[in-house]
Amino acid sequence: MNYSADSLPPIKLIPIEDAALTRESGAIKRPVKTTPPTDIRWVKVLEFLRSKNLAPNSRKLYERELKRFLAWSELHYHELRPRHLALYKEYLRDELRTDAGKPLSKSSINAGVAALKSFFKWMCYTYPDIISTLPTLGIKLEKVPLPPVQSLTPEQMERVWSALELLGETKQRDTALVHILSHGLRAGEIVELNVGSFDGKLLFLPDTKTNEPRLVPLKKESREVLAQYLRSREERSEVLTSLSPLMISHHASYKGERLSYHGIYFAVEKIGELAHIVDLHPHSFRHTYATDLLLLGVDPSHARKLTGHQSEKAFRRYTLRSEQEAAIAAYYCAIGEEEAE
Known part of the structure; x- marks a missing residue:
């Protein structure tokens, strides 16, 4: 049979993108859902x-x-x-x-x-099969001076203790919280603490920022405050187990649950407002603890172990102040004076 051009059916061109996105059913075109590929x-x-x-x-x-x-x-x-x-x-x-x-x-x-x-x-x-050599090799950080130590003065710490007396429902918890913060713990580390982390004398931190377990010895007053806080919870009929959170929330929506990272910050901010200390934050107590350890004459390597600082360079800013204090004391000793007039 011979076909002429006039007898052939008309050719209908369908753009590739339309074919991928639509499916024809008579005269109706239904969109086909496509999901972008995941990166x-x-x-x-x-x-x-x-x-x-x-x-x-x-x-x-x-x-x-x-x-x-x-x-x-x-x-x-x-x-x-x-x-x-x-x-x-x-x-x-x-x-x-x-x-x-x-x-x-x-x-x-x-x-x-x-x-x-x-x-x-x-x-x-x-994933060594994906990356066998570090692409960041040779990429150095910019040289910046270490930020100054933001430790609290003895007078400011007195104002903190006085401010705690002005608190209501959270007074006992926040007093225990400040005692723990005053032993150099990070806010994130406190969040993870359980009742079983406290043995009556030491705090055991299995998970830290440096991924190394750490033991933190508490002074007598702090041990007593923390023990009293836990006893008061039991007196309110709370059943404490070794896995119960050490610090609990008093927020209406989370009452009795583990105190969160933001909860710790809010508690400390409120204490700062009552103590009239601008920008008081949990890390202020960590700075104070590290500085005081060195001023007391604790060996820097021992102090680093207690604070959990992995970087010797980062810890250097605390040693600078203790070295300055020691230099001043040595000067007055050399000239036969007990202290500056």
């Missing part, structure tokens, strides 16, 4: 964040910085090389701007680089 790189970031014992603020910082890096580079992890990370650091330093239009500070640049160093170290250890 496998971000899946690894989430796994990394879940594996780390990070305080809420640290987790937010890591998440923000890793998101920023993934938005900057489309390379897969196995394709990254040190030169790419060096370029990214240049981007943070020379191109990125704050909301106010200013360049990032050296501390902010270091926060971004440190987050990448931590993540890729974890990737290299957890």
